Amino acid sequence: VEIYLPIAEMPIDMFLILGMGVAVGFISGMFGIGGGFLLTPLLIFVGIPAAVAVATQGPQIAASSMTGSLAYWRRRAIDFKLASVLLAGGLIGTVIGVLFFNQMRRIGQLETVITLSYVTLLSVVGLLVSFESGRAALAARFSKTPARRKLGGRHHWFEGLPLKMRFHRSGMYVSAIPLVFVSALIGFAGAVLGIGGGFILVPALIYIFRVPANVVVGTSLFQILFTMIAATMFHAATNYSVDLFLAILLMIGGVFGAQFGARAGANLRGEYFRLLLGLLILVVAFRFAADVFGTPIEPFSVTPTETVR
Amino acid sequence: MKGSLGLLLALAAMLLAFAPAGARAQSLIATLSTDRVPILSNFSGERIAVFGVVEPGAGPRPRQGYDVVVSVRGPRGALTVRRKERWGPLWLNLDARRYIAIPAFISILSNRSLDQIAQAEVRDDLRIGIDSLVPPQALARGANDPEFRQALQRIRVRQGLFDERPEAVRFIAPNAFQAEIELPGAAPIGAYDVEVALFADGALATRQSLKFTVHKYAVEQWVADAAHQRPILYGAATSLLALLIGWLASVIFRRD
Numbered sequence: 001v002e003i004y005l006p007i008a009e010m011p012i013d014m015f016l017i018l019g020m021g022v023a024v025g026f027i028s029g030m031f032g033i034g035g036g037f038l039l040t041p042l043l044i045f046v047g048i049p050a051a052v053a054v055a056t057q058g059p060q061i062a063a064s065s066m067t068g069s070l071a072y073w074r075r076r077a078i079d080f081k082l083a084s085v086l087l088a089g090g091l092i093g094t095v096i097g098v099l100f101f102n103q104m105r106r107i108g109q110l111e112t113v114i115t116l117s118y119v120t121l122l123s124v125v126g127l128l129v130s131f132e133s134g135r136a137a138l139a140a141r142f143s144k145t146p147a148r149r150k151l152g153g154r155h156h157w158f159e160g161l162p163l164k165m166r167f168h169r170s171g172m173y174v175s176a177i178p179l180v181f182v183s184a185l186i187g188f189a190g191a192v193l194g195i196g197g198g199f200i201l202v203p204a205l206i207y208i209f210r211v212p213a214n215v216v217v218g219t220s221l222f223q224i225l226f227t228m229i230a231a232t233m234f235h236a237a238t239n240y241s242v243d244l245f246l247a248i249l250l251m252i253g254g255v256f257g258a259q260f261g262a263r264a265g266a267n268l269r270g271e272y273f274r275l276l277l278g279l280l281i282l283v284v285a286f287r288f289a290a291d292v293f294g295t296p297i298e299p300f301s302v303t304p305t306e307t308v309r
Numbered sequence: 310m311k312g313s314l315g316l317l318l319a320l321a322a323m324l325l326a327f328a329p330a331g332a333r334a335q336s337l338i339a340t341l342s343t344d345r346v347p348i349l350s351n352f353s354g355e356r357i358a359v360f361g362v363v364e365p366g367a368g369p370r371p372r373q374g375y376d377v378v379v380s381v382r383g384p385r386g387a388l389t390v391r392r393k394e395r396w397g398p399l400w401l402n403l404d405a406r407r408y409i410a411i412p413a414f415i416s417i418l419s420n421r422s423l424d425q426i427a428q429a430e431v432r433d434d435l436r437i438g439i440d441s442l443v444p445p446q447a448l449a450r451g452a453n454d455p456e457f458r459q460a461l462q463r464i465r466v467r468q469g470l471f472d473e474r475p476e477a478v479r480f481i482a483p484n485a486f487q488a489e490i491e492l493p494g495a496a497p498i499g500a501y502d503v504e505v506a507l508f509a510d511g512a513l514a515t516r517q518s519l520k521f522t523v524h525k526y527a528v529e530q531w532v533a534d535a536a537h538q539r540p541i542l543y544g545a546a547t548s549l550l551a552l553l554i555g556w557l558a559s560v561i562f563r564r565d
Binding site: 256 | 388394460461463464494530552556
C-alpha cells in the first residue's frame with residue numbers, strides 16, 4: 001500500500017516503512033539504544049531525501065525515549081539535575097548542529113558530510129564494542145574473570161575545572177564544563193546525523209564520569225527526549241524537512257518493535273549480544289564507506305534548488 | 310482506467326460535432342480527460358487521456374499521412390548537477406553546473422519515432438524532444454561541459470521523470486488520435502503544459518496548447534502548508550504527537 005509523503009513529496013510503501021520501524025525498534029529495544037544510527041541510513045537507502053530522513057528522526061527518537069524515560073522515572077532511576085546540565089549542553093550542540101546542517105545543505109556537501117561522519121562514528125564505535133565484547137566473550141569461555149579496570153582512585157585532568165556541582169542521585173561532585181562539552185558534541189552529532197546519541201552518551205557517562213549504572217540509562221534517555229524535541233523544533237522551523245506522515249509510521253513501528261526487542265533481549269547472553277551489536281554497526285559503516293571510498297557507478301547527481309509552481 | 314473508454318467516446322462525439330465540413334486549412338482540436346490531478350495519500354501515479362481530431366485542409370492529403378507529437382512539460386525550476394571526483398581516497402562532490410528553467414517532468418508521446426517525423430533542426434526549432442527541452446547551462450561556472458547535461462537527462466530518464474515514448478500516440482481513425490500521459494507517483498506538483506503538434510510530411514502543420522495541474526489534496530496540502538507557513542506550530546505539534554505516542558506505548562505495554 002503506497003502512501004504519499006507530503007514533505008518528501010514522494011510515494012512510498014507504507015509497510016516498508018512500518019517494517020523498518022519495527023525492525024529498528026526491535027534492535028533498539030534489544031540493545032537499549034535509540035536506533036537512529038540504523039534508521040537514518042535505511043531511510044536514505046530507500047530513496048528518502050537525506051535532509052528529510054535526518055530531520056524526521058527527531059520525533060521518532062523522542063517517542064521511543066519518552067516510553068523509556070517513563071519506565072525509568074517510575075523506578076526513580078533518573079538524575080534530573082544531571083539531566084538538566086546535560087540538556088543545556090545538548091541544546092547548544094543542537095542549535096549549532098542545525099545551523100551547520102542547513103549550511104552544508106546550501107553548498108551541496110550535506111550527503112558527503114553525513115556519509116563521512118557515519119563512516120567515522122560507526123567504525124570507531126563498532127570496533128570498540130566488538131573488541132570489548134569479543135574479549136569479554138573469550139574471557140568468559142575460558143572461565144577467567146574479565147580484567148576489571150580499577151575505577152576508584154584515578155583522577156582525570158578535568159576534575160580540577162571550576163563550576164563544580166554536586167549530583168546527589170549519581171553521587172558525583174564534578175565540574176559542569178566537561179559535562180556540557182560532551183553533551184554539546186553529542187547534540188551536534190544528533191542534529192546533523194539524526195541520531196539520539198545514547199550509544200555514545202551512556203559509555204561516556206559510565207567510563208569518563210563514573211555515573212552509577214542504575215541511573216545512567218534513565219538519565220541519558222531523559223536528556224535525549226528533550227534534545228530530540230529541540231531538534232524537531234529547529235529542523236521544522238529552519239529547513240521544513242520534518243515529514244509528519246513518515247514520522248508517524250516510524251513511531252508506530254518503532255514503539256511496537258522496541259517492546260518485542262526488549263523481551264527478546266532479556267534472554268540473550270551479554271557478551272555475544274554486544275558482539276552482535278558491534279558487528280551490526282560495522283556492517284552499516286562498511287555500507288557507507290563503500291559510498292564514499294568506492295568508485296561510483298553514477299558519478300553525477302541532480303539536486304533541485306528551486307521550483308516555480 | 311475504468312470509464313476512460315466511455316469518456317473518450319463522449320469526447321470523440323463532441324469533437325466530431327465541432328468539425329465543420331467547409332474547406333479550411335488543416336487544423337487540430339485536442340482535449341485532455343482532466344485538467345486537475347489531485348495527489349491523495351494513496352497517490353502512485355495517474356493516467357491522463359489525450360484525444361484529438363485532425364481536420365484536413367482543402368489540399369491533398371499529405372503523402373506520409375499525419376504525425377502527432379504530444380509534449381508534456383512539468384513545472385520548471387533551477388537545479389544543480391554535481392559530479393563526484395577523486396579526492397585522495399575519497400569520492401566527493403567537487404564539480405557542479407547549475408541549470409535554470411529545467412522542466413521537472415518531460416514526456417514526449419508520438420505515433421512513431423521523432424527522427425522519422427521531422428529532422429533534427431526542425432525539432433530543435435520547435436522545442437520537441439527531451440534534448441531540445443533541456444537548455445544548456447545557465448550560469449557560467451566552469452566550462453560548458455556537455456557531460457553534465459547528458460548526465461542530467463540520463464538520471465531523470467532513469468527516475469522516470471523524463472521519457473520519450475514513440476508509438477504512444479495511436480490513430481484510432483485516419484483523422485482521430487488518442488494517447489495516454491502516464492504521470493509517475495513522483496510527479497512533481499505544479500502546472501503542466503501539454504503541447505499537441507501536428508506534422509504533415511515532416512513539417513509542422515499546426516499545434517495546440519493544453520494545461521493541467523497536479524496539486525496536493527486536502528490532508529497532504531494541509532500538512533505541507535502547515536510545515537512551511539507555521540513551522541514552529543508544526544514542529545510543536547509533531548513533538549507533542551511523539552510524546553503522546555511514547556506515552557501511549559508505555560501505558561499499553563506496562564508490565565509492572
